[in-house]
Amino acid sequence: MEGSVSLAKGAADAPFYLPQGDECSVFEAAYENGLPVLLKGPTGCGKTRFVAHMAEKLGRKLYTVACHDDLSAADLIGRYLLKGGETVWVDGPLTRAVREGAICYLDEVVEARKDVTVVLHPLTDDRRTLPIDRTSEELAAAPGFMLVASYNPGYQNILKTLKPSTRQRFISLEFKFPPVDLEVEVVAEESGLDRDRVTALVRLAGKLRALKGQDLEEGVSTRLVVYAATLVAQGMPVDRAILAAMIEPLTDDEDVKRGLLDLVTAVFG
Ligand code: ADP
Numbered sequence: 001m002e003g004s005v006s007l008a009k010g011a012a013d014a015p016f017y018l019p020q021g022d023e024c025s026v027f028e029a030a031y032e033n034g035l036p037v038l039l040k041g042p043t044g045c046g047k048t049r050f051v052a053h054m055a056e057k058l059g060r061k062l063y064t065v066a067c068h069d070d071l072s073a074a075d076l077i078g079r080y081l082l083k084g085g086e087t088v089w090v091d092g093p094l095t096r097a098v099r100e101g102a103i104c105y106l107d108e109v110v111e112a113r114k115d116v117t118v119v120l121h122p123l124t125d126d127r128r129t130l131p132i133d134r135t136s137e138e139l140a141a142a143p144g145f146m147l148v149a150s151y152n153p154g155y156q157n158i159l160k161t162l163k164p165s166t167r168q169r170f171i172s173l174e175f176k177f178p179p180v181d182l183e184v185e186v187v188a189e190e191s192g193l194d195r196d197r198v199t200a201l202v203r204l205a206g207k208l209r210a211l212k213g214q215d216l217e218e219g220v221s222t223r224l225v226v227y228a229a230t231l232v233a234q235g236m237p238v239d240r241a242i243l244a245a246m247i248e249p250l251t252d253d254e255d256v257k258r259g260l261l262d263l264v265t266a267v268f269g
Contacts, residue, residue, distance in 0.1 A: 017046065017053035018186050023173050027054050030171045036124045036147040038167065041175030044221020046186070047150045050175075051105045060144055061102035063093040067112040073119045076106075077132055089135055098123070098130045101144030109149040110162055117166050123147055124169035154218060177209060183222060191229035197238070201225050201246075204267045208246065208260065215256045220246050238268065 030037045031054075039047040048064070055062035065076065076094035080087050097104035106112070122129050128141040149170065151162060178186060180202055188198045202225060209219030228245035232238055247260050 014053045014056035015049060016189055017049050018178070018182055018189070020176070020178050020182060023050065024054065026171065026173060028058070031058055031146050034128060034146070036149070036170045038170035038172045039148065039150040039175055040153055040172055042154050042177070042218060042221065043152055044223030045175045045177050046222060047175055048105070048107060051103070051148055055103045060146070061097070061100060062105060063097045063102055064105045064107060065093050067106055067108045069111050069113070071112040071116065073113070073115040076116060077119060077130070080134065094119070095130060095132065095139065098139050098141045098145050101142035103146045103148060106147070106149040108151060110151045117163070120147065120166065121169065177219065177222060180206065183225065186222060187225050187229045190226045191233050193229040193233040197232060198229055200267060201228055201242070204242065204246065204264060207263050207267060208250070215259060216250055218250070220250060224249055239264065
């Protein structure tokens with residue numbers, strides 16, 4: 001399993017991230033003290049962007065792993081592979097981050113298989129070690145190594161929740177959809193669309209989010225609002241962009257869709 005790697009070049013190159021509160025200073029304090037961080041929040045609210053921004057700001061390489069239900073400890077740690085007739089050990093993204101003193105970001109960590117959490121435990125306490133059974137190594141984390149994980153409490157069910165014994169090893173930061181003025185700022189910056197039209201899209205997003213739990217499983221994400229604004233900025237009519245970026249991705253139910261379109265009419269007239 002390969003992690004995506006971005007080379008850190010310093011704060012000036014950091015991807016745009018608009019803080020919602022003091023999350024940057026809490027993250028920095030955790031980094032300086034070698035503490036792991038858990039980001040909680042709905043999908044598309046800026047968690048991944050935040051980690052990319054902080055990694056660049058702190059001058060650390062970033063290994064990002066999108067966790068899925070087939071992801072095992074070996075995918076993170078590494079495995080023996082056959083290369084040109086020889087069996088060679090290949091580090092996984094977590095091992096590379098531990099060796100190099102990089103940041104390892106496990107996106108949606110609850111999705112991963114159970115053996116993953118076992119591996120994380122010695123890394124998330126004062127041992128800061130990664131046991132690699134296959135090579136009989138007990139790897140000590142290089143200075144600068146940081147473990148960051150995210151999860152979406154909204155997706156939780158009885159089988160897929162973080163156990164207290166795991167949660168209680170992380171400093172936790174809660175992410176929510178930003179208040180209107182901040183979200184307008186984010187969407188305008190990301191899409192290049194004018195503030196008036198962005199504000200209308202953000203207002204609509206607020207109304208759609210209010211339906212979460214009734215007709216919708218998840219509220220519309222900032223990511224989708226950025227998509228809608230990007231399409232409008234490219235010249236697509238607003239109602240078409242909204243349907244494609246903010247309605248269709250939320251539901252397959254025709255009745256619910258009609259209800260959502262009524263909301264669009266209420267906001268845009
Ligand atoms: P998550 O990891 O929470 O699913 P992302 O970090 O991928 O979400 O965010 C989705 C998109 O939303 C980003 O690509 C970015 O365009 C935008 N975004 C959301 N919040 C912010 C923010 N605070 N600052 C900058 N961009 C943001």
